[in-house]
Amino acid sequence: MTQLAATRKPSFREALRFWFKLGWISFGGTAAHIAIMHSELVEKKRWISNSRFLHALSHCMILPGPEAQQLAIYIGWRLHGKRGGLVAGTLFVLPSMFVLLALSLIYVRFGNLPAIAAMFNGLKPAVIALVILALQRVATRALHGIIQCLVAAGAFGSMFFFNLSLPLILLSAIVLGVILARLRPGLLHIPGNAATSEDEAGYYINRHSLMPEPASLLKHAAKLTAITALLWLLPLPFFYLFTPDFAFWKSLSLFFTKTAFVTVGGSYTVIPYVAQITVSKLHWLTRLQMTDGFALAETTPGPLIIVVAFVGFMAAYNHFHGSLWMGTLGLFATTFYTFLPCFLFVFAGAPLVERTQGRSTIQGVLGLITAVVVGAILDLTLFLGRSVLFPSGTVTLHRLDAISLTWIILSLLLLQKLKLNVIYLILISIAFGLLRHLLTL
Secondary structure, three states, rough: OOOOHHHHHHHOOHHHHHHHHHHOOOOHHHHHHHHHHHHHHHHOOOEEEEEEEEEEHHHHHHOOHHHHHHHHHHHHHHHHHHHHHHHHHHHHHHHHHHHHHHHHHHHHHHHHOOHHHHHHHHHHHHHHHHHHHHHHHHHHHHHOOHHHHHHHHHHHHHHHHHHOOHHHHHHHHHHHHHHHHHOHHHHHOOOOOOOHHHHHOOOOEEEOOOOOOOOOOOHHHHHHHHHHHHHHOOHHHHHHHOOOHHHHHHHHHHHHHHHHHHOOOOHHHHHOOOOOOOOHHHOOOOHHHHHHHHHHHHHHOOOOHHHHHHHHHHHHHHHHHHHHHHHHHHHHHEEEEEHHHHHHHHHHHHHOOOHHHHOOOHHHHHHHHHHHHHHHHHHHHHHHHHHHHHOOOOOHHHHHOOHHHHHHHHHHHHHHHHHHHHHHHHHHHHHHHHHHHOOOO
């Protein structure tokens, strides 16, 4: 860190408290997660500058795995080394895993309870408000030139009108960035150098602060890969010695490890893949159960890909003839094997994030990736907003849910004008959903 960084380094205990809180309030998917982290870490706590936040986010977007969790791992690593990254990434997932375990147990014993669904239906308009704020903040700070605006618009149009996959759009943006860097580098230049030294000086992690790099990136990556492989193998002897049907557990471990490597582009790209394989080929659960699991996962904090934990629960529950213990073990195993590779990707790639900071060509290419993020968030805003404002599926004025629209507007006012804490908004929204349900009985 250089003398430009005026903000003190947060203690490990301070960071631990924040990551624990984030794990419980990170509702709403990737866009909402980014909004919460940006609001807390950039604007309020000033632990990381906006330029470093967006730089790291651009890298995380092209990695397999949930990018919001990986961004948390990176920032945790940047603050307190590997233990900070482990804590940040683990606490990002653990609360949603335990909430989903409780909901899974309720689901197989009592069915999908209407009261629980109603509580989280009340939360959805507030989530839309969080996503809208994320869109506004990221767009304002990421779209500095005409080329970035065009890429953001193109990304949105490609997804919204032509249903192109996010990985393909990201690859196209990278190719475009490389071509422009060679032929017209001026188009990638950020006018006015938006991240000036004065802007950076008040943040602990800023564009002038660098972490020491390992002597050999290849040796560093090989060591991390070996450690990850050892951790991957550790549960297998337990399954072999203490559980029936080791072949099932081996199949589950291999499948969800493979899933972790194909999650480029976010949860919405991998969920159809998981559903197709587990329902149609492996027959671990039914199509209705998969649909219910997706709905349950949307009501929990953490990344939406946590739906795989429900899939693991139902796979073991069904395979072992309704055993709650085996279902619980399946949920834990699925979570472990799905998210373990994410730590490898970030820890191995973090030195590259540091190395690319300040390099104009790479910064320009990453700027286009950030522009794609803006387009993706806009597409997600409309996708989620449609399901909230038009729950019947028909987009007409007389089908508009006026109460949800009012709650979105009210949430925006509470967040932006009155600076209401996100935790309080979540609690108020859940109570609102339950009250609305009770009044309609």
